[in-house]
Structure formats: C-alpha cells, structure tokens
Amino acid sequence: MYCVGIDIGSTAAKVIVMPEDCQDVLYHLLMPTGWSSKETAFSIKKWLNERNITFDNSHITATGYGRVSVPYANKVVTEITCHGRGAYYLNKKNCTVIDIGGQDTKIISVEKGMVTNFIMNDKCSAGTGRFLEIMANTLGVSLTEIFDLAEKGNEVVISSMCTVFAESEVISLIGNGSPKEDIAWGVVNSIVNKVCTLSAKLSPGDDSFFLTGGFCDSTYMCEQLSKKLKMNVESSHMARYAGAIGAALSTK
Amino acid sequence: MSDYREMWKNLGMNLELHDQLCQVLPEAFGDVYLTQDNRPESMDYYNFVVSEIHGVRPAELIEHQKKGGKVFGTFCVYVPDEIVFAADAIATGLCGGSQFWVSGGEKVLPANTCPLIKASVGARLDRTCPFFRIADMYVGETTCDGKKKAWEILSEDVPMHIMDIPQMKRPKDIDAWADEIKIFMDKVEEFTGNKITPEKLSAAIKLINDKRRALERLYAFRKYENLPISGKDVLVISQIAFYDDPARFTLMTNKLCDELEKRVKNNISVFPAGTKRIMLTGTPLAVPNWKLHHIVETSGAAVVVEEMCTGTRYFENLVDETKDTIEGQINALADRYMKINCACFTPNDGRIKDILRLAKEYDVDGIIDVNLKFCGLYDTEGYKVEKAVKEAGIPVLGIETDYTDQDAEQLRTRIGAFVEMLGNKQYI
Numbered sequence: 001m002y003c004v005g006i007d008i009g010s011t012a013a014k015v016i017v018m019p020e021d022c023q024d025v026l027y028h029l030l031m032p033t034g035w036s037s038k039e040t041a042f043s044i045k046k047w048l049n050e051r052n053i054t055f056d057n058s059h060i061t062a063t064g065y066g067r068v069s070v071p072y073a074n075k076v077v078t079e080i081t082c083h084g085r086g087a088y089y090l091n092k093k094n095c096t097v098i099d100i101g102g103q104d105t106k107i108i109s110v111e112k113g114m115v116t117n118f119i120m121n122d123k124c125s126a127g128t129g130r131f132l133e134i135m136a137n138t139l140g141v142s143l144t145e146i147f148d149l150a151e152k153g154n155e156v157v158i159s160s161m162c163t164v165f166a167e168s169e170v171i172s173l174i175g176n177g178s179p180k181e182d183i184a185w186g187v188v189n190s191i192v193n194k195v196c197t198l199s200a201k202l203s204p205g206d207d208s209f210f211l212t213g214g215f216c217d218s219t220y221m222c223e224q225l226s227k228k229l230k231m232n233v234e235s236s237h238m239a240r241y242a243g244a245i246g247a248a249l250s251t252k
Numbered sequence: 253m254s255d256y257r258e259m260w261k262n263l264g265m266n267l268e269l270h271d272q273l274c275q276v277l278p279e280a281f282g283d284v285y286l287t288q289d290n291r292p293e294s295m296d297y298y299n300f301v302v303s304e305i306h307g308v309r310p311a312e313l314i315e316h317q318k319k320g321g322k323v324f325g326t327f328c329v330y331v332p333d334e335i336v337f338a339a340d341a342i343a344t345g346l347c348g349g350s351q352f353w354v355s356g357g358e359k360v361l362p363a364n365t366c367p368l369i370k371a372s373v374g375a376r377l378d379r380t381c382p383f384f385r386i387a388d389m390y391v392g393e394t395t396c397d398g399k400k401k402a403w404e405i406l407s408e409d410v411p412m413h414i415m416d417i418p419q420m421k422r423p424k425d426i427d428a429w430a431d432e433i434k435i436f437m438d439k440v441e442e443f444t445g446n447k448i449t450p451e452k453l454s455a456a457i458k459l460i461n462d463k464r465r466a467l468e469r470l471y472a473f474r475k476y477e478n479l480p481i482s483g484k485d486v487l488v489i490s491q492i493a494f495y496d497d498p499a500r501f502t503l504m505t506n507k508l509c510d511e512l513e514k515r516v517k518n519n520i521s522v523f524p525a526g527t528k529r530i531m532l533t534g535t536p537l538a539v540p541n542w543k544l545h546h547i548v549e550t551s552g553a554a555v556v557v558e559e560m561c562t563g564t565r566y567f568e569n570l571v572d573e574t575k576d577t578i579e580g581q582i583n584a585l586a587d588r589y590m591k592i593n594c595a596c597f598t599p600n601d602g603r604i605k606d607i608l609r610l611a612k613e614y615d616v617d618g619i620i621d622v623n624l625k626f627c628g629l630y631d632t633e634g635y636k637v638e639k640a641v642k643e644a645g646i647p648v649l650g651i652e653t654d655y656t657d658q659d660a661e662q663l664r665t666r667i668g669a670f671v672e673m674l675g676n677k678q679y680i
Contacts, residue, residue, distance in 0.1 A: 078669040081669055
C-alpha cells in the first residue's frame, strides 16, 4: 500500500507518495494550484495513475485550503496538523514550525510530531507569501530575485501591514528613487517582523525553529528570521512538501 | 412564517428590506439546526419560536401594549428584568446578532465598532426588526465606550434610560449599583404609571429566578459524558430566553429537561463517544449568530458550555428571595447582578475563576476564547484568560470574528486543527 499526501495550497499543490512504512519518499510533485482546486485534484489523480497508484493500492489524505476539493481522498486533515507532522519528519526533533504559505502564515509548536499549540495570521495577507509575491510584482522581479536583491540592500522601513497600503508605500519609494535593493530589503524585513510578532504571541520554548513552505530554499530568509528571533532557523529543500508529507503520514 | 405584514406595516417597518431578512433566516436555521440528527422532540417549541421570530412574540407584546402595558428593550445581562416585570411591564432583549443589520449601523457609527452595537443600531434605524419598533423605552448601560456613544445616537429616535454600571466591585460600587437599580425603579414606575410593591417585586424575583433555575437545570445535562442535547440547541434556547415570555419559557425548558432526563437514563448521546468537549468563553452570541457552534460541532467536537452573556453569565447565581422590603430586595438584586463577571470591570479575576471552575464542572478538553471584532475589553482580557487557562493545563484557542461568513473557512481550519490537536494530546 502507498501512503499519499496531497496538499492543495492557495498557490501551489504538493503531492508526496511514500511506501507503507513511510521511511522514504518515492515520488513528489509540485504544481501551481491554478484557478480550480477541483481541476488540480483531477490532474493529480492522473499523475498518480500514471505511476500505477490507484484507490486500490493506496491511502490518500488531503490537506490545505483545497482539501475539500479532493473527492477521492480517504481522509481530510487540516494543514496545521500536517505541517507539524511533516516538519518533525524532516527535522527529526521537537521544534517550532514557521510555515509561510500563500495566504496564511502559521507558527506551530511540535512535540514528537504532534501539534501542541499553533497560531495563524488573522484574515489578512501581511507576512504571507502573497505579500511577497505582490511586492515582487510591483518591483518587476521574480521571487528568487527579490531575495538576491534584499541581500545587497540597506535598511528601509515599510510600515504598512496592509498589503494594499504597503504596495503604495513601495510605489512611492520607487518614485523617490530608492534603490530596488533597499526596497527589497524592506519588503522581506516586513515579513520577518510579522512572523516574529506572531511567534512571540505563541511564546515558544528554546526549541529550534524550522521553516516550511515555498521559501524553504531561501538561505537569506532563514538568516533574517534567525537574526530577528535570536534562534537558529533551519529548513530543508523538501520543506515545501511538509504539508504533503504530514498528510501522507496521517493516512494511518 | 405566518402573515404578519399588516402588523409590521403598522409598526412602521421597512417591509421591502425586512423581506430580505425573512428570506435568509429560515434557510440559515434549516442548514444549521434542522440538519442535526436525533434532536430532542421538545426542541419543536424552540423551532417554532425561531420560525415565527418576528411574528408570534411581537404580536404578544403588541397585545400587551393594547391593554396599556409597556415594553422595555434591554441590551445587557446587567439590566434587572425583575424591576420591569414588577411594574406589570415586559422586558425583551434587543441585541442584534446578524450581519444583515450591520451596514445600517455603519451609516452612523465608526466601522471599527463591534458588530453587536452596529447591528443593534442598524436594526433600529433601518426599521427592520419588530422588537426594536415595539419597545416603548430602551434601557442602555455603560458597559463600554461604543455602547455609551451609541445610546446618544439612538436617543434621538427612541426614549432611553441609561444605567451607570460601576467599573470596579468594591463595597461602595455595589452600593452605587443598588442606587442605580432604585433610580431605574423610579423611572419604570413613572413610565408605566404602576407602583412597584414588595409583593410584586418578590413575585418578579421568583419569576426570573425560576427562569435561571430552568437554564441551570438544562446546562447541567451538558456535564454528562453522554450529551443528550447539542451545544447548538442549547445556544438557541439561551438566545430565546432573552425575549420569550419568562413563565412560558421556564415551563417549556423544564419540559425539555424532563425529556433529557429520560435520555440520560437511556444513555442517549447526540455525539459519538470520544467527541472532544469545548467551552466557549468571551463575547456574547446574539440571535441569530450560530456560526461558531456550527463550525465546532461539524468539526468533530461539541460545545458543552458557554462562559458568555448568552450562557452562564445569564443564569448563574440567584437573587435572594427572602427579602420583603423594597430596600432589602434592591440590595439583593444588586448583590446578585454584581456577581456577573464582565470584562468591563477591573480587576476581573472572578471571571478567570469562573472559567477554571466551569472547565472542571463540564469536564472540557479545550477552550475557545471568542472575541467579537473590535471589542477591546474582551480582546485585552483574553491575554489573562489564555494565560490562566494554559497554566491550568487546558489547551486554548483564541479567535476573533464578526457576523460575516467570509472567514468561515479559515475558522474551520483553525478549529479543525485545534480539535485534531486535542485528539493528539493523549499520545504525548
């Protein structure tokens, strides 16, 4: 039997296939969610079938905001539980998970793979992936480029928490001739600040931090978070799959 | 709903706008309530009251007015209904719990006012609620800044009496509250033309205490491991308690309790074994706000108690029935009402004690601390509540929400994860 975890996020859909003992990852898939979670779920089904993974030889758990759009899932688990479990699988120790997702940011305390506490941003996109995406668009750069730029930038403060207002702030900074690098620094810093405020509310212990979600490959993001939190923030190339891994682990 | 259009027209209501409300309410009630399995049969009474929410009770109030009686509209569990009923008048709760009324309130109030105040003001000014039209006088209080200023706006449209609620609970504050009750009594006597005698006040105290006893009896069924009634059903009963005829409400609620007693004997539960038990604490859930109960109870958990104005704050503690002078009765009323622990008081440690006590009594697995958006008092107190509850080893989830449905899915994720977390707790 295969253990399949499907994480349909607001921006990207992630799929993980594990053998029954869940000791390693057999297949993984990353694709944009697009406009319809239902169609995404259908494409995933096709992808699974091409690898001879069917309803008969697998347990499927769906998570993420599109979790209800996976009609063929045996089980539905929230992304908070899944990210906690997935991060523990990758990190192999108790930790506080920082998940910067497309439309929400979560801080999750994990003990032995189980969620013991969590906090999420309220209703607003400050401190999320979408915030960075919109600012990168305004600056006319890609998500990878914005981190590269920020690394070379100097301190600039973007004070608006609201994405729309922050965008106008960025536009006026551009108008004033501020260097792109500095603005990029300000944008990333704004996310780091928001994450740290959330994390302070949860008041985690001295465990280490683990970053999951689409920014897991950005060493700059990890460094900035570590600096601000005054604690080591680790990540892994597979951390974007943490939700899907947790879902695969939850099939049992 | 039967045809009450003539009555609504005579009340000067905005029929066109009101029709829109009448269209959505039955559907919402059907989706949230009538989809539940194995409900007690005695819920039929409350189903009927909700289905005729703007008809049957308003018609009774109008009948009472035709006989020369007065109707007082209230907004807070601190306003003593006993005084009103002792003057042969009727008190009815007026708190608005629907997003439908919010935009009407926003025409005159800042957007960052809590939805309860916005909805209440909107229901009056938009003329879309018969209760708000019928009440001869509104009784406001000074529980928060938003309300205080809202009364000034409402008083341009309707007679208002404001009760000054103390902000602390020292002996002199309890005396001041007794004084406020006396002033309210004088006002009610003057407005109704009826004298309040010790006999009449004694009867009214008994009437309202009986309602409290019935609610207490109902809530006690939620302490059992097998829950004979859902949290949602108890919530709507608590909401109806604010405007139904008190004697009839007590009778019907005791009848329901008789049925629940049988259910307990037969080990009947409306939830599967092992369902996680949740307490809600915080701001009130005015009718028809059923959002959180619905999400919790469709996410694998049950609401077993509400430390809210629409919950334990409404019925806990009785008024001493042994006093036979007006002065003694007023002091007894002041004592009882000052035991309600609202976030408008400082310090308010009594509320935290209540929460910890209720968590034990109702054997709760987790607490959801609920804050209506822009309620600064409960929001700020949430810090101390969550801290105390965590120290007691009870998992807690803080939630801020309003009357809209736009955050329903996000709340579902949070509450779902919280319930999953409670399920994990045993493995750690």
